[in-house]
Amino acid sequence: MVSHVMGDLVQEGQKSFPVRHDYEAFFRETAWGALFFATTHMGAVSAERTARRLQAVLRFWEPLQCARYLFNQPGVPQTLEEVMVAACGWAMDAWCPVGDASVRSRLEGAAERMARATREDCIEAIFREMPRALALARKLKHREVVADPAFLRERLASLDARSFERVSGALTGELIGLLYDWDQELGLQ
Structure with missing residues (x-):
C-alpha cells in the first residue's frame, strides 16, 4: 500500500x-x-x-x-x-x-x-560498486571507454549537484543507468 x-x-x-x-x-x-x-x-x-x-x-x-x-x-x-x-x-x-x-x-x-560522506567519499564508494554495475550492463557498445577509471572520474566530476546526489549512494541500478547514458553519448559523438 x-x-x-x-x-x-x-x-x-x-x-x-x-x-x-x-x-x-x-x-x-x-x-x-x-x-x-x-x-x-x-x-x-x-x-x-x-x-x-x-x-x-x-x-x-x-x-x-x-x-x-x-x-x-x-x-x-x-x-x-x-x-x-x-x-x-x-x-x-x-x-x-x-x-x-x-x-x-x-x-x-x-x-x-x-x-557523513563527502563527494570524494561517494566517488570512492561508486568505484567499489562499479565492477558489479559493469558486469550487469551487458549491452554497452563502448564498454572499454566507459569502464576506464579516468573516464569514470572525469564524468563523475562533471555531474551537477542534483545528478551527483542521485548516484551518490552507489546503488547499482543508478550506476547502470549512468553507464548507459554515457555509452549513448559516446555513440552520438
Whole structure:
C-alpha cells in the first residue's frame, strides 16, 4: 500500500517531491515503513537518504528480527539478515566492504559512512560498486571507454549537484543507468 501511495502523491500544479519526502520520513518512524523504504529504493537513493533509511531499519532491528520474510524468493522464508543482504548488499559492499562482520555491523558502518560522506567519499564508494554495475550492463557498445577509471572520474566530476546526489549512494541500478547514458553519448559523438 505504501508504494501505491508514493506513486500517486502529486500536489496540484507542483512537484510532488516535498510531499513524498515527508511521507517517507513519517513512515520511516515505524518498523514496517523503515523496512519498506530500505528494501525498495523508491525515490532518490543518495548517500544521505540511504543512510537515513538504513538507520531507521537499525533502530527497529530487534523487533524486525523476530519475523520471517518472503522477499525475492516466493515461498522461501528469509531472516532479516538475508533480506537486508539481498536488498542492501550493494550498500554494504560499496560503503563497508569488510566481509567478516555481521550484517548489522556492516549496515551500521555503511550508514555511518554515508551520513557523513563527502563527494570524494561517494566517488570512492561508486568505484567499489562499479565492477558489479559493469558486469550487469551487458549491452554497452563502448564498454572499454566507459569502464576506464579516468573516464569514470572525469564524468563523475562533471555531474551537477542534483545528478551527483542521485548516484551518490552507489546503488547499482543508478550506476547502470549512468553507464548507459554515457555509452549513448559516446555513440552520438
